[in-house]
Amino acid sequence: MTKKQILINSLFTENAVWRQILGICSALAVTNLLMNSLVMGLGVIFTLACSCFTISMLRNYIPNRIRMMVQVLIIASFVIIVDIFLRAFLPNMSKALGPYVGLIITNCIIMGRAEAFASKNTPVNSAIDGIGAGAGYALVLLIIAFFRELFGFGTLFGVQVLGAWWTKWSIMVMAPSAFFMLALLMWGVYTLQTKAKKS
Amino acid sequence: MEISVFILFMAAVFTSNILLTNFLGMCSYLSVSKQVESSIGLGLAVFFVMTCTTALNYAVYYFILVPLDLIYLQYIIFIIVIAAFVQLTEMVIERFSPVLYYSLGIFLPLITVNCAILGVSLFMIIRNYTFIQSVAFGAGSGIGWMLAILALAGIRERVNEKFIPIGLRGAALSLIITGIMALGFIGFSGIAVIQ
Amino acid sequence: MEKQKIYFSETKFYPVFFMMVITIICVGILATFYHLTNKRVENYQATQIQKQVLETFELPVMSVKEDYEKYITVRTRDNINFYEAKRDNIVIGYCFPMQGSGLWGTIRALVALDVELSQITGFSIIEQNETPGLGARITEAWFLNQFKKKPIILNDEIIKYSLIPEEEKAGIKEIQQITGATASSRAIVNILYNNLVEIINKFKNS
Numbered sequence: 347m348t349k350k351q352i353l354i355n356s357l358f359t360e361n362a363v364w365r366q367i368l369g370i371c372s373a374l375a376v377t378n379l380l381m382n383s384l385v386m387g388l389g390v391i392f393t394l395a396c397s398c399f400t401i402s403m404l405r406n407y408i409p410n411r412i413r414m415m416v417q418v419l420i421i422a423s424f425v426i427i428v429d430i431f432l433r434a435f436l437p438n439m440s441k442a443l444g445p446y447v448g449l450i451i452t453n454c455i456i457m458g459r460a461e462a463f464a465s466k467n468t469p470v471n472s473a474i475d476g477i478g479a480g481a482g483y484a485l486v487l488l489i490i491a492f493f494r495e496l497f498g499f500g501t502l503f504g505v506q507v508l509g510a511w512w513t514k515w516s517i518m519v520m521a522p523s524a525f526f527m528l529a530l531l532m533w534g535v536y537t538l539q540t541k542a543k544k545s
Numbered sequence: 546m547e548i549s550v551f552i553l554f555m556a557a558v559f560t561s562n563i564l565l566t567n568f569l570g571m572c573s574y575l576s577v578s579k580q581v582e583s584s585i586g587l588g589l590a591v592f593f594v595m596t597c598t599t600a601l602n603y604a605v606y607y608f609i610l611v612p613l614d615l616i617y618l619q620y621i622i623f624i625i626v627i628a629a630f631v632q633l634t635e636m637v638i639e640r641f642s643p644v645l646y647y648s649l650g651i652f653l654p655l656i657t658v659n660c661a662i663l664g665v666s667l668f669m670i671i672r673n674y675t676f677i678q679s680v681a682f683g684a685g686s687g688i689g690w691m692l693a694i695l696a697l698a699g700i701r702e703r704v705n706e707k708f709i710p711i712g713l714r715g716a717a718l719s720l721i722i723t724g725i726m727a728l729g730f731i732g733f734s735g736i737a738v739i740q
Numbered sequence: 741m742e743k744q745k746i747y748f749s750e751t752k753f754y755p756v757f758f759m760m761v762i763t764i765i766c767v768g769i770l771a772t773f774y775h776l777t778n779k780r781v782e783n784y785q786a787t788q789i790q791k792q793v794l795e796t797f798e799l800p801v802m803s804v805k806e807d808y809e810k811y812i813t814v815r816t817r818d819n820i821n822f823y824e825a826k827r828d829n830i831v832i833g834y835c836f837p838m839q840g841s842g843l844w845g846t847i848r849a850l851v852a853l854d855v856e857l858s859q860i861t862g863f864s865i866i867e868q869n870e871t872p873g874l875g876a877r878i879t880e881a882w883f884l885n886q887f888k889k890k891p892i893i894l895n896d897e898i899i900k901y902s903l904i905p906e907e908e909k910a911g912i913k914e915i916q917q918i919t920g921a922t923a924s925s926r927a928i929v930n931i932l933y934n935n936l937v938e939i940i941n942k943f944k945n946s
Binding site: 369372418422445522 | 727
């Protein structure tokens with residue numbers, strides 16, 4: 347597969363969230379604000395790219411028995427780097443994202459891509475695949491956050507867009523809306539895909 | 546810390562449910578909830594692992610990481626503790642009760658990457674709980690998670706997917722059901738004692 | 741006779757060795773990162789507190805460090821650390837840090853009082869872990885601003901504010917609670933009361 351094909355594949359065709367149903371936990375937790383989603387998305391892209399690259403580089407040396415543990419170790423290390431970086435340079439973000447940064451480790455997407463792709467392909471390709479998967483994930487986050495922030499707070503990225511005439515939909519601020527929004531997104535994507543397949 | 550242990554436990558089960566309010570543990574929740582029977586198995590396993598690892602991680606954090614100024618390694622250490630504990634449990638169950646081992650099957654390894662388990666440990670640290678509070682919080686969260694997956698399994702077994710639009714079947718439907726459950730659980734916050 | 745060559749990577753020892761090596765490398769890299777950024781994080785946290793003290797006093801903040809040095813002095817009395825604000829060498833108020841338990845963890849806050857310790861002039865939350873969307877709304881401006889200009893003592897007794905629903909109008913002794921977050925609202929009122937009792941009793945003689 348060409349590099350472009352790899353990217354498109356992990357970003358759209360085999361999108362981690364709506365296709366493989368992975369990484370849902372944080373996809374729901376941080377989507378109440380666009381800024382949080384953006385930072386989380388970038389963090390996941392960084393972790394995915396670096397972890398997949400490293401794991402792919404070591405793929406011929408890792409003994410099979412401890413494969414999972416080594417992968418978790420590498421992923422966790424990169425997540426800690428992201429966490430340290432946030433704490434030092436974007437402390438407000440660090441507080442807002444809270445424990446969900448640490449939960450990137452258990453984000454099934456990363457383990458999934460590491461197992462499925464990185465352990466069988468060259469480093470550069472794995473990194474591209476990782477970036478694609480991360481970008482696909484970030485895309486879903488941003489779409490959901492767009493609606494949740496707009497209807498729940500009337501703002502986009504903190505900038506007031508809807509004036510005072512808008513009654514804030516407080517359900518958008520709370521947990522259930524994330525579930526509904528993600529379900530609607532999946533519905534939309536599946537319907538579009540089935541239509542594309544039929545035509 | 547004056548929070549009553551009982552209130553903490555009840556809040557962890559209902560008003561601050563680890564899955565319906567904090568969105569943790571969704572992956573295995575969505576994939577295993579097709580049948581009530583397997584959900585009971587997974588739910589109990591998660592409850593057991595969650596309670597024990599919360600206690601273990603508390604000890605590791607306050608007796609090892611803090612005195613050695615290694616707090617920034619907490620993610621790695623917690624995950625290793627969880628993975629090791631799950632591995633140990635698997636070996637113990639396999640030795641003492643092969644029947645149970647075969648019925649649990651793939652659930653145990655699946656639990657290691659369950660974000661809820663790591664999440665509970667992380668929350669406990671952030672909120673500065675004492676040991677008893679941590680255990681109550683872990684147990685409560687486990688029960689809350691089990692409650693959620695049981696409820697979803699019970700509903701999914703009865704849903705006739707013929708009437709649902711194609712695009713909405715499967716995961717999307719589960720999410721909507723979960724959303725409605727989450728709405729329902731918010732109603733618990735009206736009980737003044739808890740929140 | 742053929743000599744069988746055994747590669748190191750095939751021995752039983754290799755996985756353990758590999759694990760140890762990679763753990764050491766990872767931890768080493770992380771430790772480096774951590775120590776490089778540690779000072780920065782600590783600096784930031786100290787500056788945050790300073791900024792918050794200034795804001796609770798409602799003093800203008802242009803540069804946190806300079807303004808803090810210009811206006812604020814930290815003092816101690818009877819084991820209580822507090823902040824004294826001076827403008828043009830005249831004391832304009834005192835600010836006390838306080839803490840107590842909320843529903844989900846410790847809540848830390850700052851309360852600013854006027855010079856006679858009779859009225860609240862500012863109230864802000866440093867740290868809280870309440871439920872997002874519910875209890876966490878104690879950080880919202882409308883909730884905290886209710887405390888401004890509230891007297892502390894009525895009829896020689898320190899007031900313990902009572903909570904009323906969000907839509908009703910609040911009297912002198914009342915605070916509008918956050919809908920759906922009774923416990924967190926009550927926690928704030930309790931923390932305020934308990935700490936004020938301690939402060940007023942210790943400072944009664946000045």
